Amino acid sequence: MSSPEDTSPAPTPEFAPTPTGIVVGIDGSEQSHCALIWAAREAKLRNVPLHLVTAYTVPIFAASGLDGGYATVDDDVIRQGAEAVLRESAAKVAHLDIQMDARVENGDAAGVLLELSETAQLLVFGSRGRGGFIGRLLGSVSSALPAHAKCPTVTVPLSCAPRLGEAPDVDGAKAKIEKVVTVGVDGSDQARYAVLLAAEQAERNGSTLRIICAVQPYTGSLAWMPAPVDRESLFAEIQVQLDAGEKWLQHHFPKLPIKIDLLEGSAVEALVNATEISEIVVMGTRGRGGFAGMMLGSTTDGVRHHAKGPIMVVKDREDPRQGDRSAFGPLLKA
Structure with missing residues (x-):
């Protein structure tokens, strides 16, 4: 155990025990x-x-001079x-x-x-x-x-640095931080595991969990589609699934405040903006099978490169709490 007088632990040749923290x-x-x-x-x-x-x-x-080697x-x-x-x-x-x-x-x-x-x-x-x-x-x-x-x-x-108190807070960055943990979702299994870890982080911090689902607007690149997509129906369907996901989360985290934002626009932009005011933003490493236009795998690097706050990236892993998700409402099928 370190103390202010004993300023540091001496570097050791190896950890004992294996690091678990x-x-x-x-x-x-x-x-x-x-x-x-x-x-x-x-x-x-x-x-x-x-x-x-x-x-x-x-x-x-390589050595220079007459001696080689x-x-x-x-x-x-x-x-x-x-x-x-x-x-x-x-x-x-x-x-x-x-x-x-x-x-x-x-x-x-x-x-x-x-x-x-x-x-x-x-x-x-x-x-x-x-x-x-x-x-x-x-x-x-x-x-x-x-x-x-x-x-x-x-x-x-x-x-x-300013929000951590390690640099002058010239622009008031520290004051902007809300008691919120934000997580990006796209309906995939990977995103659901990220949501569970984000919920744990929010509960540990005494914060609100904010769930963002951003759906890209269709552009000319999708002009090949045989019929126009009913955007209103699409968003209504996604909202039903998000509501079911909220009920599932509340079952496992009954005291956790949850806020859900379904947005139309760039997932990268939405999550980068969230980094300015959130304690931390959580994302999965990929999002195959999720909502069209919100693929976490394609947004993770973009968000990390422009983030103004800490970013947690979660690799997909099986969690027993995912087993009862379907009992709370519809799931998006890949």
């Missing part, structure tokens, strides 16, 4: 600092351990620098009085974090890591991790 990727950049602050507060909220991780590879370069940078020097970054990072969140450890790994950053995701509850990282210790650790892995991690991932952009 929140893993955060650290590279010394401002982006990873935002991710660290968010992850530490989430660990406090969930009452789980926080695991700080950094990874590096030893550069090899290759030269390497001293591994000990790099490791000492990485350990210093971890100690400094741990000291910044020591006041939260959470169980915390730190780890330096020699290897590919994405591979290290993906391996740890097999047992972690949550994997947290910044949107990019320019200027960081290990050469854009976060920038090089943040695109790959959401699609391949075994646990939910959270991307924390640098623009979160």
